[in-house]
Amino acid sequence: xxxxxxxxxxxxxPGQTARIPCSGDGLPSQYAxxxxxxxxxxxxxxxxxxxxxxxxxxxRFSGSSSGTTATLTVSGVQAEDEADxxxxxxxxxxxxxxxxxxxxxxxx
Amino acid sequence: xxxxxxxxxxLVQPGGSLRLSCVASGFTFRKNWMHWVRQAPGKGxxxxxxxxxxxxxxxxxxxxxxxxxxxxxxADNTLYLQMNSLRVEDTAVYFCARDKAGLDSWGQGxxxxxxx
Numbered sequence: 001x002x003x004x005x006x007x008x009x010x011x012x013x014p015g016q017t018a019r020i021p022c023s024g025d026g027l028p029s030q031y032a033x034x035x036x037x038x039x040x041x042x043x044x045x046x047x048x049x050x051x052x053x054x055x056x057x058x059x060r061f062s063g064s065s066s067g068t069t070a071t072l073t074v075s076g077v078q079a080e081d082e083a084d085x086x087x088x089x090x091x092x093x094x095x096x097x098x099x100x101x102x103x104x105x106x107x108x
Numbered sequence: 109x110x111x112x113x114x115x116x117x118x119l120v121q122p123g124g125s126l127r128l129s130c131v132a133s134g135f136t137f138r139k140n141w142m143h144w145v146r147q148a149p150g151k152g153x154x155x156x157x158x159x160x161x162x163x164x165x166x167x168x169x170x171x172x173x174x175x176x177x178x179x180x181x182x183a184d185n186t187l188y189l190q191m192n193s194l195r196v197e198d199t200a201v202y203f204c205a206r207d208k209a210g211l212d213s214w215g216q217g218x219x220x221x222x223x224x
Binding site: 042052100 | 209
């Protein structure tokens with residue numbers, strides 16, 4: 001297995017763009033998924049298969065992946081986007097599910 | 109509307125056992141892989157286990173292998189997690205989640221506290 005590494009925190013002002021990276025050795029061959037979690041709530045799927053957005057997720061959330069790094073981009077950040085964000089993938093054999101340690105997005 | 113409702117959590121002593129349940133509705137349960145994910149207080153989510161739609165394939169995190177057993181009853185649309193030999197470090201909120209191109213639906217979680 002391998003680890004998914006995220007920065008503990010990212011801070012942006014309202015209206016700016018936040019980028020949250022997730023690095024892992026398995027990402028060149030495995031999809032990345034992104035979740036948003038607000039306090040006291042279950043995680044919500046934001047991005048699947050690197051860059052696809054489930055229905056109902058605002059367009060300001062986007063994903064990309066290149067090499068060993070996947071990135072969640074939040075364009076035009078709003079106060080309501082303040083939350084914890086987690087990346088997720090699988091090990092090389094697709095047997096185990098792996099979560100990153102999470103990034104707290106603070107809207108200044 | 110997809111709904112997942114967990115139950116069975118509680119306070120248990122180290123070395124004890126619990127069985128968690130997750131009742132699913134609003135989708136064809138047998139067609140989806142299902143997962144258990146846990147989250148300790150103040151920490152991020154950690155994957156625990158998953159099971160294939162027909163129950164023929166399962167996998168576990170190393171930390172619970174040999175102690176936890178995932179199963180499902182497709183006739184009752186219910187997912188289970190049998191937890192034995194519980195440790196203090198198993199204390200967490202346990203979520204069940206549906207796998208449909210990512211974990212796209214989650215329950216509200218059930219709290220397991222392992223303490224003497």
